[in-house]
Amino acid sequence: MEIYTDVLGVTSIRATDTFVSLGGDSLSYVECSIRLEDLLGELPSDWHHLPVASFGEPGRRTWHRAVDTTLVLRAVSILTVVAGHMILGPSMGGAHLLLAVAGYNLSRFLLDVEPARRRWRAAGRSLGRIAIPAMAWVAAGMVLFDVYSWQTLLLVNDLLGPAEHLDEVWNFWFLEVLVQLTVLLMVGLSIPFLRAWERRRPYAFVLALVVLSAAFRWEPLQIGGWFNTIHRPHGAALLFLLGWLVHRSRTPLTRVATTIVTVVALAGYFREPRRDAFVIAGLLLLLWLPEVRLPRALVHPVAMLAAASLSIYITHYSVYPVAEDHLAPWPAFAVTVAAGVVVWWLVSRAARSVVRSIRRRGGSGDPPPLERLRTPQAL
Numbered sequence: 001m002e003i004y005t006d007v008l009g010v011t012s013i014r015a016t017d018t019f020v021s022l023g024g025d026s027l028s029y030v031e032c033s034i035r036l037e038d039l040l041g042e043l044p045s046d047w048h049h050l051p052v053a054s055f056g057e058p059g060r061r062t063w064h065r066a067v068d069t070t071l072v073l074r075a076v077s078i079l080t081v082v083a084g085h086m087i088l089g090p091s092m093g094g095a096h097l098l099l100a101v102a103g104y105n106l107s108r109f110l111l112d113v114e115p116a117r118r119r120w121r122a123a124g125r126s127l128g129r130i131a132i133p134a135m136a137w138v139a140a141g142m143v144l145f146d147v148y149s150w151q152t153l154l155l156v157n158d159l160l161g162p163a164e165h166l167d168e169v170w171n172f173w174f175l176e177v178l179v180q181l182t183v184l185l186m187v188g189l190s191i192p193f194l195r196a197w198e199r200r201r202p203y204a205f206v207l208a209l210v211v212l213s214a215a216f217r218w219e220p221l222q223i224g225g226w227f228n229t230i231h232r233p234h235g236a237a238l239l240f241l242l243g244w245l246v247h248r249s250r251t252p253l254t255r256v257a258t259t260i261v262t263v264v265a266l267a268g269y270f271r272e273p274r275r276d277a278f279v280i281a282g283l284l285l286l287l288w289l290p291e292v293r294l295p296r297a298l299v300h301p302v303a304m305l306a307a308a309s310l311s312i313y314i315t316h317y318s319v320y321p322v323a324e325d326h327l328a329p330w331p332a333f334a335v336t337v338a339a340g341v342v343v344w345w346l347v348s349r350a351a352r353s354v355v356r357s358i359r360r361r362g363g364s365g366d367p368p369p370l371e372r373l374r375t376p377q378a379l
Helices: 002-008 026-040 069-085 094-109 116-145 173-188 192-200 202-217 225-229 233-247 252-266 273-288 296-307 309-326 329-361
Strands: 064-068 291-295
Touching (some): 026 064, 026 069, 026 094, 026 116, 026 296, 064 069, 064 296, 069 094, 069 273, 069 291, 069 309, 069 329, 094 173, 094 233, 094 273, 116 173, 116 309, 173 233, 173 309, 202 233, 202 252, 225 233, 233 273, 252 273, 291 296, 296 309, 296 329, 309 329
Antiparallel strands (some): 064 291
């Protein structure tokens, strides 16, 4: 049970518990899945819905391994974000693709959680893991370097800050939009008739939201012009909702329909064909190939980048200007990415130490062993 208690910070686990029921989300999914596969071999694609007691003996190991496509997209996207901001290549829309992946994962890990009280707790944990590090980093920047503003600190600059994309004021638009859309979604699905519709017709429900969101591409409905619109919740919601739609596409017919909707909705979205194509390709890869096979040697580096993507995003704005002053472009890029990974590693370890300390102080002790689990020491 060690992997589950270590990664998720839970104090007790029952034989019937699953990764999702224990509060797992997209941030903890990466590390938990990789550590489980290191121990047990290849996992079924729906392992996060399986009771912990159903895991058996380690399986056969091969030179390649199936990896969740969201991990690959997160790793590639964050690298394109950093490279684009450092002018090492063209802007590819990596942050918008990350937003689509976030919508996919929200549907996968959160929307099916019942009852509403548990769903809100799970959402609160996920939001805290996003907002708290970002707000702490911004607060440090305000105190130490006199950068950022109270709007950025509260993650509302996209709504209340200046319209001009100058200096650092819009650096955290992606996190602002992600937090705002998640809260809006949770509030909306707390309304009984909307929740009932989403439960009865999950695909039709999100498809209707996609159509509604796409209306903001129409110029009269844009607020603050096209460029601001795609960096604000009403405009960027289209990517988030398309990711959600991809996850709800469970049949060949809905996958074909989602393919058409994705291409039509995003064609011309960025007014740059290259960026349109990159984001569309990422969504269609996720739709039609939810897992990809990678050489085993690449699995851990890809997973590490995916797991650290939030930290890399938060820190890179502060790191790369300093790195560029002392290094050639590509070494500066490597240092910038590595700095985000190091911050992620340190914060993760510190958070786990705090959880263990609280657990010991609370006297909960170790959770009871699961009789049906053949490798109880590991999960």
